[in-house]
Amino acid sequence: MCGIVGLFLKNKELEPDLGRLTALMLREMRDRGPDSAGFAVYGDEAEGTKITLLSKTNETDWDGLAKGLSKATGEAVDVKTVGNHALFTTPAEGLGARRWIIDNAPDVTVLAAGKSIELYKGIGDPDAVIEDYALAKRTGTHAIGHTRMATESAITTAGSHPFSTGEDTCLVHNGSLSNHNRLRENLRRHGESFQTENDTEVAAGYLSWRVREGDTLNEALERGLEDLDGFYTFAIGVRNGFAVLRDPIACKPAVIAENDDWVAMSSEFRAIAQLPDARNANIWEPEPSTIYAWSHN
Amino acid sequence: MGANTHFDLEEVTVRQANQALQEAEAGSFSIANPKGAHALACGLDAPLEVTIDGHVGYYCAGMNKEADVRVDGNAGTGLAENMMSGRVHVTGNASQSAAATAHGGLLVIDGDASARCGISLKGADIVVKGNVGHMSAFMAQTGTLVVLGNAGDALGDSIYEARLYVRGEVASLGADCIEKDMGPEHHEQLRKLLDAAGCEGVETSEFRRYGSARKLYNFNVDNVDAY
Amino acid sequence: MSNDNWGLRESYTFDRNTIHEIQRAANTGIYRIRGWGAKRPLPTFDDLVFLGASASRYPLEGYRESCNTAVTLGTRYAKKPIELKIPITIAGMSFGSLSANAKEALGRGASEVGTSTTTGDGGMTPEERGHSTQLVYQYLPSRYGMNPDDLRKADAIEVVVGQGAKPGGGGMLLGQKITERVAEMRNLPEGIDQRSACRHPDWTGPDDLEIKIQELREITAWEKPIYVKVGAARPFYDTTLAVKAGADVVVVDGMQGGTAATQDVFIEHVGIPTLAAVREAVRALQELDMHRKVQLVIAGGIRSGADVAKALAMGADAVSIGTAALIAIGDNDPEYEEDYRKIGSAAGYYEDFQAGNDPAGITTQDPELAKRLDPVKGGQRLANYLRVLTLEAQTLARANGKSDVRNLEPEDMAALTVEAAAMAGVPLAGTGWIPGQNG
Numbered sequence: 001m002c003g004i005v006g007l008f009l010k011n012k013e014l015e016p017d018l019g020r021l022t023a024l025m026l027r028e029m030r031d032r033g034p035d036s037a038g039f040a041v042y043g044d045e046a047e048g049t050k051i052t053l054l055s056k057t058n059e060t061d062w063d064g065l066a067k068g069l070s071k072a073t074g075e076a077v078d079v080k081t082v083g084n085h086a087l088f089t090t091p092a093e094g095l096g097a098r099r100w101i102i103d104n105a106p107d108v109t110v111l112a113a114g115k116s117i118e119l120y121k122g123i124g125d126p127d128a129v130i131e132d133y134a135l136a137k138r139t140g141t142h143a144i145g146h147t148r149m150a151t152e153s154a155i156t157t158a159g160s161h162p163f164s165t166g167e168d169t170c171l172v173h174n175g176s177l178s179n180h181n182r183l184r185e186n187l188r189r190h191g192e193s194f195q196t197e198n199d200t201e202v203a204a205g206y207l208s209w210r211v212r213e214g215d216t217l218n219e220a221l222e223r224g225l226e227d228l229d230g231f232y233t234f235a236i237g238v239r240n241g242f243a244v245l246r247d248p249i250a251c252k253p254a255v256i257a258e259n260d261d262w263v264a265m266s267s268e269f270r271a272i273a274q275l276p277d278a279r280n281a282n283i284w285e286p287e288p289s290t291i292y293a294w295s296h297n
Numbered sequence: 298m299g300a301n302t303h304f305d306l307e308e309v310t311v312r313q314a315n316q317a318l319q320e321a322e323a324g325s326f327s328i329a330n331p332k333g334a335h336a337l338a339c340g341l342d343a344p345l346e347v348t349i350d351g352h353v354g355y356y357c358a359g360m361n362k363e364a365d366v367r368v369d370g371n372a373g374t375g376l377a378e379n380m381m382s383g384r385v386h387v388t389g390n391a392s393q394s395a396a397a398t399a400h401g402g403l404l405v406i407d408g409d410a411s412a413r414c415g416i417s418l419k420g421a422d423i424v425v426k427g428n429v430g431h432m433s434a435f436m437a438q439t440g441t442l443v444v445l446g447n448a449g450d451a452l453g454d455s456i457y458e459a460r461l462y463v464r465g466e467v468a469s470l471g472a473d474c475i476e477k478d479m480g481p482e483h484h485e486q487l488r489k490l491l492d493a494a495g496c497e498g499v500e501t502s503e504f505r506r507y508g509s510a511r512k513l514y515n516f517n518v519d520n521v522d523a524y
Numbered sequence: 525m526s527n528d529n530w531g532l533r534e535s536y537t538f539d540r541n542t543i544h545e546i547q548r549a550a551n552t553g554i555y556r557i558r559g560w561g562a563k564r565p566l567p568t569f570d571d572l573v574f575l576g577a578s579a580s581r582y583p584l585e586g587y588r589e590s591c592n593t594a595v596t597l598g599t600r601y602a603k604k605p606i607e608l609k610i611p612i613t614i615a616g617m618s619f620g621s622l623s624a625n626a627k628e629a630l631g632r633g634a635s636e637v638g639t640s641t642t643t644g645d646g647g648m649t650p651e652e653r654g655h656s657t658q659l660v661y662q663y664l665p666s667r668y669g670m671n672p673d674d675l676r677k678a679d680a681i682e683v684v685v686g687q688g689a690k691p692g693g694g695g696m697l698l699g700q701k702i703t704e705r706v707a708e709m710r711n712l713p714e715g716i717d718q719r720s721a722c723r724h725p726d727w728t729g730p731d732d733l734e735i736k737i738q739e740l741r742e743i744t745a746w747e748k749p750i751y752v753k754v755g756a757a758r759p760f761y762d763t764t765l766a767v768k769a770g771a772d773v774v775v776v777d778g779m780q781g782g783t784a785a786t787q788d789v790f791i792e793h794v795g796i797p798t799l800a801a802v803r804e805a806v807r808a809l810q811e812l813d814m815h816r817k818v819q820l821v822i823a824g825g826i827r828s829g830a831d832v833a834k835a836l837a838m839g840a841d842a843v844s845i846g847t848a849a850l851i852a853i854g855d856n857d858p859e860y861e862e863d864y865r866k867i868g869s870a871a872g873y874y875e876d877f878q879a880g881n882d883p884a885g886i887t888t889q890d891p892e893l894a895k896r897l898d899p900v901k902g903g904q905r906l907a908n909y910l911r912v913l914t915l916e917a918q919t920l921a922r923a924n925g926k927s928d929v930r931n932l933e934p935e936d937m938a939a940l941t942v943e944a945a946a947m948a949g950v951p952l953a954g955t956g957w958i959p960g961q962n963g
Contacts, residue, residue, distance in 0.1 A: 001731040001765070028333075032731040034768065149731050149768055152761050176729065231728065250412055250431070251728035253374055255392065267731070269352050269373055269392075270333025279351060283371050285392050285411040287449070288431060315742050335735050340672055340743030356726070356739040360672040375726035375739075379670055394726040398667040400711070416725040417667060419711040436721060438711045458713055514716040515699055518553035 001149040002161070002174045003029025003267045004254075006235040006242050007275070008142040008294045011261035014276075018043065019138030023130050024274035025266060026145040030126045032174075032267060033147025036160035037129040038121025040170045040237050043140020045115050048075070048091035051098060052119045054109040054157060055084045062086045065105050072100050083132050084157070085111070085120055094167055102193075109158050109195060114168030116140075116239050121160040141296060144237045146172035153197040163204035166211050168239035173200040174267055175252040178230035203228055207236070221245050221291050233286075235265055241295030250288035257281040263294045306330045311337060318364075321345055333373065338366050341383070355392075358385045361402060377404045380421055393430065396423050399440065405494045412449070415442045418459050424494035434461055435471065443490050445499065453507050457514075461507040462487050464499070473513040477506045545788075556788040557696065559877025559887060561689050561780045561825065561847060566797045568780075568825060569834040571944030572937045573953065577925045584922035591918045592928040595842050597819045598680060598749020598772040601741070605749055605772075606658055606680050608842065609638030610914045611929060612832055614906075615777075615823050615846035616662045616682065616753070618644025620697055620706040621784030621877065622850075624651050626886040628899035629853045631655035633906025637914070642682060642844075645695040645720060647709050648674040655903075660751065663740070666695060666720035668710035672743055680773075681740055682751040683733070685762070688781025688824040691755025691795045695720035696785040700880035703889040730765035737770045751775050756801035756824065757794075763808035767818050775844065776805045778824025782847040784887060785878035798824035798835075800947040806839030815839065829916020836917070837932035838948060845913075852909035853902035854884045860896075 005025040009015055022039060053062075066077040066088060073092035080087045090097055098113045112119035120133035126147045130136065135145075146161035153159050162170035180202035184194055192205040206228065210220035217238060225248065233252045236243045244265050246254055256265045257272045259281040264272045272278050286292050302321075304314040307330045314328060318341055325346040331337055331353045338347050339359035349357070352370035362381045371389035380399040390408035397413065399421030409427035418437035425442070431449035434442050437459035447465035454471020460483070461474075470476075484501040491499050513520055534540065548556065577583040584591060598605035614634045619627050621644060628651045634641040640658035647669015653659055661678030663670070675681065686692060697706070697718040707714040727736045737750050752766035753775035766774045778798025783791065802822050809815040822835045823844035835843050847855075856864075858871040863883035869876065877887035885896030921929045924936045938953035939945035945952040946959035 001729045003731065031734060149765070151730075151765065152758065174731070250393075251723070253392070253732065255373075268333055268354060269371065270335075270354055273332035273352060279370070283352070284390060284409065285430070288412070312742065312746075316745070319745070336739040336742045339739050342672070355732070355735045359739050360675070360743055362672060374732070375736075378726050379667060379672075381671055397725040398670060400671065413725065417721065419667070435725075455719075457716070514713065516554055516717050 001032070001151050001176065002172075003032030003147040003271070004144070004172050004174050004233060004235050004265070005029060005146075005267075005271050006142070006144040006172075006237070006244070006265040008242050008263040009261070010263065014261060015043070015141060016139050018140045018143055019134075020136045021275055022138075022143040022145055023136040025264070025271040026130055026135070026147065027127060028271040028274060029145075029147040029267060033126065033149045035150045035155045036121065036123040036148045036157070037126035037146065038119070038148075038160045038162055038172075039130075039133075039135055039143060039145035040112065040117055040119040040162045041135070041138045041140045041143045042116045042168070042237060042239065043118075043138070046089050048089065049094035049097055049113055049115065050118060051088040051090070051094070051101065051113045052111040052117070053086045053088065053101065053105075054111050054121075055086070055107060056109060056158075057107045058084050060086070060105070060107055065101070065108065068104060069097060069100055072104075073097060082120070082134065083122065085133065087118060110164070112162075112164040112168075112170060114239060117164075117168045117170065117237070119162055119164065119170060121157055121162070123155055123157055123160065141240075142237065142242055144170065144172055144235050144242060151176055153199070156196065159196040159198045159201075161200055162237065163198075163201050164208075165204040165236075166208040168237075169208070169211070169217070170237045171200065171204045171207065172235050173203060174233045174254075175231035175247070177203065177228060177232065179228070180230075183227070199230070203232070203234070217243065218291055218293070225289055233267070238295070240297070241293060243291055243293040244286055245291050246286055246288050248289045250286075254286050255283060256286055256292065257283040302326045304328045306332065306334060311335070315339065318345060318347060331370070335373070338364070341366070344383075352389070361385060371408070376406075377402070377421075380404065390427070391425075396421055399423075403490075403493055409446070415440070415459070418442065422490055422493075424490055424496065426494070426496065428465070431468070432471070434459055434474075437461075441486065441490060443487065443494070443504075445496065453509075455513060456507075456509045458509065460486070462504040463507065464503045467505075467507070470507065473510050474507055475510045477508045479504070479506050557698070557785050557878050558788055558791070558875050559782070559784050559786075560791075560875035561782040562792050563875075564792055566780065566825075567799050567941065567943045567947055568797070569799060569831045571799070571941045572834050572939055572948060572950055574833070574837075574920055574924055574932075574937055576923050581925045583925055584927060586919060586922055589922070590927060591922050592930075593914055593918060595819070595930065597751075597821070597842065600772040600818055601746065601770070602680075602749040602772050603745075603747045604679075606640060606660075608640060608658070610910060611836060611842040611917070612826075612910055612913055613639050613660075613821065613842055613844045614641035614849050615781075615844040616642035616644045616660070616684070617846055617850075618646035618695075618697075618784070619649045619652065620644070620646035620701060620710070620889070622886060623888055623894035623897065624649060625894050625897045625899045626850070626853065626902070627652045628655050629897060629902030629906060630849060631659070632899060632903025633849070633853070633910065634658075636903065636907035637910045639910065640679065643678075645697075646706065647671075648677065649709075653677055655899075662753075664695065664720070665722060665724045666710075667725070668712075668720075675740070676744055678748060680749040680751060681744070682753050682775065683737070683740070683771075684753045685733075685766075686755035686757065686777075687753065687783065688755045688777030688779050688795055688798070689783035690786045690790045691757040692722060693786060693790050693794075694722035696878070698785055698878045698880070701878075701889045706889055730769040733765075733769040749773055751821070753777060755779075755781070755794075756796045756798065759796070759801040759804040760808045763805040763820070764812060767809070767812055767814050771818060773819045773821060774805065774809075775821040775823060776801050777844075778802075778822070780825025781823055782850075783877075797947070798822060798826075799944060802835055802838040802840060803947065803949045809839070816841065829913045829918075830920065832913050833917040833920040833929065833932055834937065836929050837936055838934055841930065848909070849906055850886055852906045853886065854897055854905070855882075855886050857884050860884055
């Protein structure tokens with residue numbers, strides 16, 4: 001149970017303001033999700049791969065880990081740390097680098113990997129998470145964010161949204177799935193690994209499994225309508241855009257607004273109201289079982 | 298409180314504005330900068346005129362009695378929910394469950410209404426100039442829903458005695474909802490509502506009427522597939 | 525009865541009840557709908573005992589040294605919390621499922637001893653409001669009879685997410701009881717089989733409930749306590765989320781909680797027993813540091829002062845009774861034995877509240893039957909019963925050295941079964957062992 005925001009910029013002149021605008025939106029969703037918050041920002045494409053990492057212990061030796069990765073891949077690794085997160089940038093091939101970290105750094109959670117995505121999350125007051133990870137200063141083309149009111153799974157950083165679902169892809173969710181436990185078991189047999197008891201992580205794992213099997217994101221979402229039971233409004237971030245999908249009953253709220261400069265999505269209009277000229281945007285509510293997607297070509 | 302009282306929600310809280318409105322016995326009021334705020338102008342209980350300049354959040358004009366509330370913008374979930382009387386008018390779109398369980402009064406939506414418009418309707422009249430979403434008039438008990446545009450899936454599912462008039466396409470009818478003939482009394486009722494909502498140049502002959510087949514009113518083993 | 529023949533052996537798997545139900549289903553093609561609550565054997569508060577006082581603890585004198593029973597509900601946000609003289613309230617039961625006389629009797633009885641009663645899925649009647657000094661107004665998915673005037677007349681508002689007899693199910697009232705007055709109050713055609721919605725029409729989930737609670741507070745000037753009632757499904761999570769959504773009071777209704785009409789399969793197979801639900805709800809409040817700040821009301825199968833005292837000892841602030849209150853005003857009274865027999869039941873077994881032909885005149889809309897219940901006498905009987913529950917709870921509290929019934933603690937009890945020890949988190953009698961906690 002949560003608040004969702006998504007912002008996709010059509011006007012390049014707004015790109016320096018992406019983080020500031022997303023932060024304004026996310027702050028409005030604080031009441032819907034006081035337990036934790038997170039966001040993914042797409043921008044500043046790397047030559048190789050950007051990998052966002054979370055320390056489980058708050059004591060990870062990031063430089064040591066980077067050296068190990070560098071040695072294993074034969075490529076340089078640049079390290080930036082913020083709070084208990086680190087961002088590794090490396091020309092090395094992304095999936096291999098991600099795999100090496102998972103296998104060699106048991107005290108680290110890989111939050112996201114890709115050319116463009118950076119992903120930060122933390123427990124507690126969403127305002128503090130926005131401050132701690134400097135959302136307002138970030139630039140880029142699009143972002144999604146989430147505030148969480150935990151329903152059944154624990155309030156942990158790893159259990160906060162967004163969940164990565166593959167290279168440059170992540171998912172946020174408002175609602176509650178009802179068949180995720182059995183689905184998680186099945187996905188484990190297909191090689192997906194899960195770090196929490198969270199229902200949304202299962203949806204993320206499902207999408208990443210389908211994409212690995214050759215589905216496009218749209219095909220994976222279409223299939224998800226058959227296989228995921230329960231209530232959901234999803235926002236999905238991909239390298240060049242974002243998508244929105246609601247379950248067939250569509251009880252959990254969603255509003256989309258669009259003008260010449262941007263497309264925004266949120267659980268409630270009050271988040272969108274923070275954007276420039278929101279008053280005059282075209283505003284509507286997404287239909288159930290319908291995929292809405294925007295992308296830069 | 299006299300005529301033309303103005304509230305700017307950048308200066309006063311929703312509670313302060315609502316309290317002033319709820320205590321007023323008459324007059325006209327305007328509210329600026331709503332910015333999606335919830336429960337605005339809810340629980341009004343007097344013949345006030347209230348204009349809200351901008352988009353509102355959930356439950357705007359909830360449980361309204363007697364007041365005339367106009368929103369120049371869009372409205373969030375549960376607009377005019379459980380309205381008893383009076384009139385609520387939104388110039389933009391309304392989110393889901395508009396006029397849910399409303400007992401009386403008139404709701405006019407110039408744009409589209411989303412899912413579940415008029416759910417469990419209990420006597421109010423609704424005129425939507427655009428389209429309505431899926432499951433509109435679900436379990437609608439009594440009252441009237443007029444749609445100038447199209448209706449989404451499962452219109453009037455498990456409907457009781459409410460009347461539905463739709464000018465455009467109906468994606469699908471819900472369980473126990475059927476098309477019915479338009480008699481003179483239906484043309485007359487529809488005309489009055491179209492006039493009340495300011496729908497000029499719209500003829501009642503352009504509409505079809507839908508209502509309950511009354512086959513699910515009592516448990517019957519022959520209808521088990523519909524349960 | 526065929527058990528005169530000692531050679532006949534009844535199947536444990538296919539006992540006579542089971543055989544009868546298969547035959548009934550085969551004959552009618554529709555599931556069984558009935559009233560009452562779960563009838564199967566379940567772990568209950570009977571599986572706990574109080575330790576009492578002896579050498580290490582000192583008791584209070586009965587009758588002489590005072591033992592407080594008053595409790596205030598709604599202290600978190602409400603400007604006007606509810607003050608009850610006894611920690612036992614009357615649960616929500618609708619006019620429609622009950623006769624007007626029965627509702628009046630409940631109001632009279634509760635008012636006489638200084639506690640509250642509750643409306644139900646059908647709105648507030650003037651008789652009920654008039655005879656209840658403290659009335660809780662239920663806000664249900666159907667919103668039958670819902671209006672802002674009654675909302676403001678109420679002393680508290682109870683947002684119903686679910687009930688113990690059917691967590692996840694909506695209300696039912698069959699055609700026999702949808703009389704002209706009931707139909708008019710609910711805006712329904714007379715004589716239909718009413719099936720209410722199971723989700724609220726304009727919110728789903730705690731994030732939206734928070735906004736709904738804001739609206740209800742705005743409409744009632746932030747005066748009235750807002751309760752959130754849940755059936756005992758996942759009480760730890762549900763209590764946590766009710767608190768996060770802004771509730772002043774959480775009501776948790778265990779699976780023994782009653783109903784006027786529900787599918788038998790729902791009554792017997794969904795939800796967890798009250799005994800198991802209390803501990804989880806209290807643990808949720810403790811983890812949020814909200815225990816006693818948000819009050820907890822426990823319902824579902826409360827019968828005696830012992831049940832009341834044990835629920836309070838486990839951490840509840842008050843309990844709520846429904847079925848027991850109906851029995852107190854005259855339900856299943858042997859006086860009507862002959863009439864029960866005529867409709868295929870017997871005093872002590874009657875559960876067909878859905879049918880509308882209640883010989884005791886309580887769960888009916890038939891004016892002739894309804895006359896059988898004198899609301900004044902019924903009210904007196906209920907007041908008597910509530911006094912007995914209170915005296916019994918005080919007796920147990922004093923015996924454990926408490927000057928306030930809410931000072932009873934889980935440590936004042938022992939469990940008689942391993943199951944109860946595990947569910948209640950109380951050590952098995954004669955040991956320090958709580959299964960699952962300390963080895």
